[in-house]
Amino acid sequence: MNVIRLEDKFAQFTDHWNPRVIGELNDQHIKIARVQGEFIWHNHAQEDELFMVVRGQLLIDFRDGTTAELNPGELLVVPRGTDHRPHCAAETWIMMIEPKSTVNTGDQTASERTRTQLEQI
Amino acid sequence: MNVIRLEDKFAQFTDHWNPRVIGELNDQHIKIARVQGEFIWHNHAQEDELFMVVRGQLLIDFRDGTTAELNPGELLVVPRGTDHRPHCAAETWIMMIEPKSTVNTGDQTASERTRTQLEQI
Numbered sequence: 001m002n003v004i005r006l007e008d009k010f011a012q013f014t015d016h017w018n019p020r021v022i023g024e025l026n027d028q029h030i031k032i033a034r035v036q037g038e039f040i041w042h043n044h045a046q047e048d049e050l051f052m053v054v055r056g057q058l059l060i061d062f063r064d065g066t067t068a069e070l071n072p073g074e075l076l077v078v079p080r081g082t083d084h085r086p087h088c089a090a091e092t093w094i095m096m097i098e099p100k101s102t103v104n105t106g107d108q109t110a111s112e113r114t115r116t117q118l119e120q121i
Numbered sequence: 122m123n124v125i126r127l128e129d130k131f132a133q134f135t136d137h138w139n140p141r142v143i144g145e146l147n148d149q150h151i152k153i154a155r156v157q158g159e160f161i162w163h164n165h166a167q168e169d170e171l172f173m174v175v176r177g178q179l180l181i182d183f184r185d186g187t188t189a190e191l192n193p194g195e196l197l198v199v200p201r202g203t204d205h206r207p208h209c210a211a212e213t214w215i216m217m218i219e220p221k222s223t224v225n226t227g228d229q230t231a232s233e234r235t236r237t238q239l240e241q242i
Contacts, residue, residue, distance in 0.1 A: 001189045003194045025198045026220055048146035057175035068122045075125045077146045099147055
């Protein structure tokens with residue numbers, strides 16, 4: 001049975017905001033990404049999205065003006081349909097679990113930030 | 122938006138092999154448990170089960186004679202229908218993600234190890 005070692009997986013790439021698929025369960029993908037700077041506002045109409053921080057600190061803004069602060073050992077589920085904007089000053093390593101159908105830029109028109117063909121590592 | 126701090130959640134109970142629900146996404150529960158000693162052989166016919174170790178070390182035996190070793194920062198998806206037996210010598214803190222329908226003892230006849238009404242914390 002294949003143990004997934006997060007540290008080893010993050011060592012396989014260095015670019016930002018480009019999620020890799022590291023596993024799957026129940027029609028969902030387990031993804032990891034290195035992120036730094038600001039992502040765009042978006043939501044996923046049908047998909048709840050789990051965020052976990054592996055290293056660093058992730059901030060997620062919401063339309064009500066609040067910002068969730070996620071540190072290692074903390075997780076957050078962004079419910080479907082909820083606008084959110086992830087950002088962080090320093091490079092941060094995150095893990096996400098969400099349905100296989102989930103596209104990173106959600107309801108937004110495809111842009112240079114959009115990733116539809118994710119590498120499996 | 123509600124950040125889930127694992128350390129705080131584990132501080133709310135001390136018993137073993139009694140999973141608590143700490144969140145949900147896409148019809149699945151996010152559960153945590155303190156475990157120590159040996160659990161029973163079982164499988165979940167319809168449900169893939171994600172294991173992550175938060176503290177300690179979890180061993181999971183499989184019928185082919187192999188044993189997966191899970192340390193903090195490592196995860197394992199046990200595919201549906203796969204017999205497995207978790208165990209550990211020292212107390213270990215684990216997180217699991219699996220469909221809401223999942224019962225801890227899987228296909229086995231309900232016993233004193235079975236937990237069907239899980240506390241939400």
